[in-house]
Amino acid sequence: MTVPLLLADDYYLIAHDDVTGASRCGEGRAGLGLAGALLGELVLFGAIDIDRRNIVILDAPAPGDPLARALLEELVRNDDVTSVPDWLQYLGQRAHKQVVQRLLHAGHVRATEVRRLLQTRTVYVPTDMNVAAWSAARLANALSKDEALSVPDTVLSGLVVATELEMEVFQYASPDVGRHLRRLLAGLPPALRALLSETEAAVGDAVLRHRR
Template sequence: MPLLLADDYYLIAHDDVSGTARCGEGRAGLGLAGALLGELVLFGSIDIERRNIVILDAPSPGDALARALLEELMRNGDVTSVPDWLQYLSQKAQSQVVQRLLHAGHLRATEVRRMLQTRTVYVPTDMNVAAWAAARLANALGKNEQLSVPDIVLSGLVVATELEAEVFQHSAHEVARPLRRQLTGLPAALRALLSETEAAVGDAVLRHRR
């Protein structure tokens, strides 16, 4: 069964051995928040208009985490700002996606002891599965092939959180143009979500530098 958008992003954004975020916890959290909202757009549960979330009359998503997020959006219907939701979700998105990956058997918890401290890290159970999303994107874009809509969004999240060097490595410059072309072909709601995610990452970087 194919992984959902946030699952793929998590595996791309986190080191296979240490479990740490390759782009920093703050950026990874915002990327995961964008991915979870992106799942709801892809499920047809929400739209984005003028930087606000609009809940659509559609069947409930089949995934439990997506359902829970949709219900949370509905309970807090007075808060519709995409930037606000990105900031809020970034604080808990990692633990939520980790739990989904653990439940599906794609991650396992392991204890690491360093400097007299023990902490729990989450590492892939199958390195081939963990590496597949990044390899899929790099291979397709390197050959100038058309990506699926979820993979275009995934690529956009890679760019928004500055993970291009990790995913595309030496071919990052070569894939920039075909990726840009595919990003412009996304539905408006997904383009807006990627733009808001990138802006949130930029704001976070500026705040950190002050």
């Protein structure tokens, strides 16, 4: 049985090459994108809300996904820290490893050792190139046709923009993709719009720090 991809899984596959597994935007930006995606999963599960840049934990059943449930439990344990920017920075340092483990468990990637310049490192190569490529392809295809996207795919598209991956995903799409996507993003619930805005701001801050 195929395990469905959640938001952070989809984003990981977009942010990494569908053949080699190499990062397409640098691990810093990808980490923030994954952090935004993990928080986005909790919003989509109905476990949290976002109000004025702060996380609000809702009275709802725990998510069925183990990673989402573990993150929610961490938010509950640290309920004195509610700032979305703070959680993005914190999760951005560890989200890569966490999402990789979920993808490994589901069989969507496999660990491969690569040796370069006398150093060996581990990369995570998609087990099915078509599955890996589909995450980006379905967004570009739907937006090119001016079609509606599901809420998760609209958020996924917003994360692509927030982490400056548009050229990777939309390079062969219609020139009107941006206008259509802006309409879809404007229709998202406030919590998801706020999360995308905070993720984009965190990426911008990271880029500025890197250039100094």
